[in-house]
Amino acid sequence: MSDEFVSHGIVLDDEGMAQALDVLKVGAAELWSVLSVETSGVGFFSDRRPKILYEQHVFSRLTAHKFDASNPDISNPKAGNYGATGSHQYDRLLAAMKLNREVALQSASWGVGQTMGFNFADTGASSVEDMVERMTRAENDQLLCTATQMAKNGSINALRARDWTNFARNYNGPNFAVNNYDARLRAAFNSFSFGGTPDLKVRAAQNYLIYLGYFPGTVDGILGKRTRDAMNLFQAKEAMPETMTLDDGTLERLILRVNALPL
Structure with missing residues (x-):
């Protein structure tokens, strides 16, 4: 696949999590609550492009409605018309980029936290292009x-x-209650508080297995049956010993195979 948004899909590690928690001064359960509601806690699609959601009403607003009549599926003052997740979102983004590249990039939410492109300055990026490059590089x-x-x-x-209600209002917008955003955050926090947060090594293996075409189930950092079965299939294909736990050798081989995938 040749695409400017495809990368090796490097996943979150302990250093990246620690760096974010240091900025926020919160616990891991609080942060995972946000990530799980925004993207189920995963920053890349299976094709190793950053998760995005294209917002037609943002593109319409930022282009002063210039393309509303000629391209109503891409530029529309009404929110919605999202369609399927995954590659369809990039189909819409790429169509908008042909009309106005910079505004199109600003009109999508990006990565594991679904940060809107027009907020690039608040992320510390020098431009939306800079922010998107970072989003494409790695979950860290x-x-x-x-x-x-x-x-x-x-x-x-x-x-x-x-304060999940005020957080939802600030982070998700004034219509947060339509999708029960605050209630979902609260439920996620309770789950992570009592059940623990994802094991990042297992989570990495799950993501890499997906990139390689295996089916480990939900990316949740838990080495359940589906993840173990997928891992054992990979180990068998690689002529490695089949194990009940994720060992360093298996994770290293997964990374090696992912890095060999075409960009």
């Missing part, structure tokens, strides 16, 4: 962008207080 970069934006726009205070 995605998460740092999200954490930096939270610190800049003030939503960090509500997150620290676990």
Whole structure:
């Protein structure tokens, strides 16, 4: 696949999580609550492009409605018309980029925290192109962008207080209640508080297995049956010993195979 948005899809590690938590001064459960609601806690699609959601009403607003009549599926003052996740979102983004590249990039939400492109300055990026490059590179970069934006726009205070209603209003917008955003955050926090947060090594293996065409189930950092079965299939194909736990050799081989995938 030749695409400017495809990368090796480098996933979150302990260093990236620690860096974000240091910016936010919150616990891991608080941060995972946001990520799980925004993207189920995964920053890349299976094709190793950053997760995005294209917003037609943002493109319409930022272009002063110039393309509403000629391209109503791409530029529309009404929110919605999202369609399927995954490659369809890039189909819409690429169509908008042909009309106005910079505004199109600003009109999508990016990465594991779904940071809007027009908020690039709040992420510490010098331009939307700079922000998108970071989002494309690795989940560590995605998460740092999200954490930096939270610190800049003030939503960090509500997150620290676990004030899910005000956090939802600040981070998701005034219509947050339509999708029960605050209630979902609260439920996610309770789950992570009592059940623990994802094991990042297992989560990495799950993501890499997906990139390679295996089916480990939900990316949740838990080495359940589906993940173990997928891991064992990979180990068998690689003529490696089949194990009940994820060992360093298997994770290293997964990374090696992912890095060999075409960009």
